[in-house]
Amino acid sequence: TRHRPKVAIICGSGLGVLADALQHSDSFKYSDIPNFPQSTVQGHAGQLVFGELRGTACVCMKGRFHMYEGHQPAKVTFPIRVFKLLGVKILIVTNAAGSLADDYKTGDVMIIKDHINLLGLAGQNPLIGPNIEQFGPRFPPMTSAYDKDLCKLAMDICKRLGYTCVHKGIYCMVSGPNFETVAEARFLHSLGADAVGMSTAAEVVVAKHCGLRVFGLSLITNQVKKDYSEKGSVNHDDVLGVSKMRAEMLKALVSEMIAEVCGCACLLLD
Ligand SMILES: O=P(O)(O)O[C@H]1O[C@H](CO)[C@@H](O)[C@H]1O
Ligand SMILES: Nc1nc2[nH]cnc2c(=O)[nH]1
Incomplete structure (x- = not known):
């Protein structure tokens, strides 16, 4: 491919x-890329797509890897270091997540302001093992994991586009693959998490370690039950249904973000 991406999504x-927003795109199946893990989850196609979005060269992971698929944390986050070596400066992470916050509705968007890497705290951190100095320091800070300027930019864009169902909140990564019990949901909420999912935090830790700017978006696909009296249960098909419904909105937001970032060269510097 002739594309030299500055932004990875x-x-x-x-x-x-x-x-699909990328123009002049070149796609590569994960199975054709040496050492790349394979996607095994429905809704994750397993392709790396290079192309241009609003004048900026981007690379898109159409399908991510999760620890519940049987991958070690370092394998899940392997593509992040590939992006760094390709010259990427900004990582945009998106996910489907369940809401723990009382005022989030299904279909809302949460701009991630911080995360709780529950697995990382419990010894499943992707940075465990010999540190590769080429990428970053042994003890990287995580106090500003999610870039404040990009968060603000996103909030401004949402206002301009007239999106009202947008929050800023804290994402908690768990391993899955089962969804939460009521007691677990209460526990995670009491920790300060607004949304929960089975991805993202590990990727962000590796991205910050190697000096990428990070912006994160959660699409709230379901309510996580925090009360035994609430009826119904979540399943992956429902999650995919909501994602499908809101994907165009997220596409517009991400496109605007990239257009603005492209116009502000300082955001693409180290
Ligand atoms: O985090 P992403 O990949 O968006 O997917 C989320 O949706 C799946 C559950 O429906 C889990 O994989 C969870 O992590
Ligand atoms: N752990 C978890 N992951 C999700 N991904 C989408 N919804 C959910 C959820 O409710 N819980």
Whole structure:
């Protein structure tokens, strides 16, 4: 491919259409890329797409890897270091997540302001093992994992586009693959998490370690039950259904973000 991406986008469950926004695209199946893991989850196509979005060269992961698929944390985050070596400066992570916050509705968007890497805290951190100094320091800070300027830019764009169902909140990564029990949902909420999912935090830790700017979006696909009296249960088909419904909105937001970032060269510097 002739594209030399500055921005990498990871598409969450059912959000592969974000990659369709890329023009003059070249796609590569993960199975054709040496050492790349394979996608095994429905809603994750398993393709790396290079192309241009609003004048900026981008690479899109149409399908991410999850630890519940049997991958070690370092394998899940392997593509992030590939992006760094390709010259990427900004990582945009997207995901489908369940809401723990009382005021989030299904279909809302949460701009991720911070995360709780529950697995990382519990010894499943992708940076465990010999540190590769070429990428970053042994003890990287994570106090500003999600770029404040990009968060603000996104909030401004949402206002301009007239999106009202947008929040800023904290994402918690768990391993899955089962969805939460009521007691677990209460526990995660009491920790300060607004949304929960089975991805993203590990990718962000590796991205920050190697000096990428990070912007994150969660699409709220379901309510996580925090009360035994609430009826119904979540399943992956419902998650994909909501993602499909809201994918165009996320596509518009991500496109605007990239157009603005492209206009502000300082955001693409180290
Ligand atoms: O985080 P993404 O990949 O968007 O997917 C989310 O949706 C799936 C569950 O429906 C899980 O994989 C969860 O992590
Ligand atoms: N852990 C978890 N992941 C999700 N991904 C989408 N919805 C959910 C959820 O409710 N819980």
